[in-house]
Amino acid sequence: MSDLRIDFPPLPEALEFSVMDSHCHLDITPELSVEAALAKAAAVGVGGIMQVGCDVPSSEWSVKTANQYSNILASVAIHPNEAPEIEAASGREGLLKALARISQLAQEPRVRAIGETGLDFFRTTEAGLAAQEFSFREHIKIANQFNKPVMVHDRDAHDQVLKVLLEEKANAVVFHCYSADAEFAKKVTDLGWYLSFAGTVTFKNAPNLRSALAICPLDKILVETDAPFLTPTPHRGKTNASYLIPITLRFMAEELAMPSLELAKKVNENFLRIFGTFD
Numbered sequence: 001m002s003d004l005r006i007d008f009p010p011l012p013e014a015l016e017f018s019v020m021d022s023h024c025h026l027d028i029t030p031e032l033s034v035e036a037a038l039a040k041a042a043a044v045g046v047g048g049i050m051q052v053g054c055d056v057p058s059s060e061w062s063v064k065t066a067n068q069y070s071n072i073l074a075s076v077a078i079h080p081n082e083a084p085e086i087e088a089a090s091g092r093e094g095l096l097k098a099l100a101r102i103s104q105l106a107q108e109p110r111v112r113a114i115g116e117t118g119l120d121f122f123r124t125t126e127a128g129l130a131a132q133e134f135s136f137r138e139h140i141k142i143a144n145q146f147n148k149p150v151m152v153h154d155r156d157a158h159d160q161v162l163k164v165l166l167e168e169k170a171n172a173v174v175f176h177c178y179s180a181d182a183e184f185a186k187k188v189t190d191l192g193w194y195l196s197f198a199g200t201v202t203f204k205n206a207p208n209l210r211s212a213l214a215i216c217p218l219d220k221i222l223v224e225t226d227a228p229f230l231t232p233t234p235h236r237g238k239t240n241a242s243y244l245i246p247i248t249l250r251f252m253a254e255e256l257a258m259p260s261l262e263l264a265k266k267v268n269e270n271f272l273r274i275f276g277t278f279d
Contacts, residue, residue, distance in 0.1 A: 008032065009235035012246045015045030017264040019249060020271040021242040022196045023116070023151070023176050023224035024049045026072075027061045032241055038071060040243035045264075047071060048271075048278050049242050050224075052116055052151065052176075054079035055086075056101050066110040071278055075113035075151050076105040080120045083135035084128025095131060099138050106146050112275040114143040115151020116176050119164070122155045133164065140168040149194075149274055151176050158184050172274060177226050178212060185212035189220045194274055196222035199232030199240060202251045210255055218266045222274075223249050 021041065026034055026049065041049065048071040053059030059076035066074035078086065078098055087095045106114055117139035124132050143150045149172035154161045158180045165173060173193040177200060178185070185195060195216050201209045213221070223245055225231075231240035232247045249267065253260040 007238045008241060009238050011040060011044055011243055015246045015264050016261040018045050018047035019223060019245060019264045019267050020048040021046055021225050021245050022050050022222040022271055023052050024227045024242050026051050027058050029228040034065060037241055044243050044246050046242050046245045050075055053077055055082050056098050059102060059105050063105050063108050063111060073112045073275060074110055075115050076102050076111055077115045077117040077139055078102060078135055079116055080118050080132045080136060080153050081123050084124055084131040087131040103142050106142050113149045113151045114139050116153040118153035119157035119161050120153060120155040121157040136164055137168050140170045144171055149174050154179060174274060181208040182211040182215045185216055189217055194220050194222055196224045197252060198224050198226045199230040199248050202233040202248060213252060213255055219270060221267055222270055223267050
């Protein structure tokens with residue numbers, strides 16, 4: 001992450017109705033303070049942020065920050081690419097210790113999801129896949145135990161992700177930065193699960209995401225940044241932040257041939273339904 005270019009685009013036109021960023025990493029963009037990130041977001045109609053942890057320190061930071069700011073909620077987990085590294089460094093005992101801490105954090109009232117967890121067949125080598133899947137299954141158990149949705153990271157692992165979710169009887173599921181196609185979208189939304197679209201849906205080389213969006217039920221759509229990554233077109237390559245949500249949402253509305261105001265209302269309803277309010 002050290003090679004991330006710090007180059008923030010200008011503020012877009014404000015949305016007509018406030019929405020929430022369903023996946024963001026404020027902790028790895030120190031050049032933009034939490035206060036500045038929230039102020040910029042509020043100025044364009046982004047009323048709240050789901051701050052997502054990827055290891056024990058970032059999950060602890062996420063909980064602390066959510067407790068400090070009324071318009072931030074937290075999600076906690078060991079990222080699927082982190083789990084094999086923990087096990088390689090400190091054995092299964094070390095991974096279990098990290099998972100136990102995530103389970104403790106999951107009980108915090110402002111923790112509203114368990115993630116990001118899942119499978120990543122792009123970055124993790126074959127040697128790390130067993131630890132990755134073990135961690136994923138344990139996260140689902142934590143989510144089910146505390147009746148919170150699983151926030152899934154799925155990279156080049158669609159079929160196996162679905163298999164694990166079904167075997168572990170996952171209750172509520174959000175596919176963060178949805179990356180599959182329309183056929184897979186139909187399978188998971190038929191199960192009542194949610195698709196969260198990031199700036200990738202605006203990329204020219206992502207017709208699969210637009211096809212998935214087209215068939216996704218309106219009550220299963222979320223929008224996110226995954227900031228500071230995946231900045232939407234036309235600012236691809238610059239640093240992402242929650243205040244750029246309007247660009248992605250307006251693009252999605254155009255693809256769906258519906259007013260952005262109407263989509264914003266639906267996305268907001270969906271966020272509050274799956275994650276709860278900021279109270």
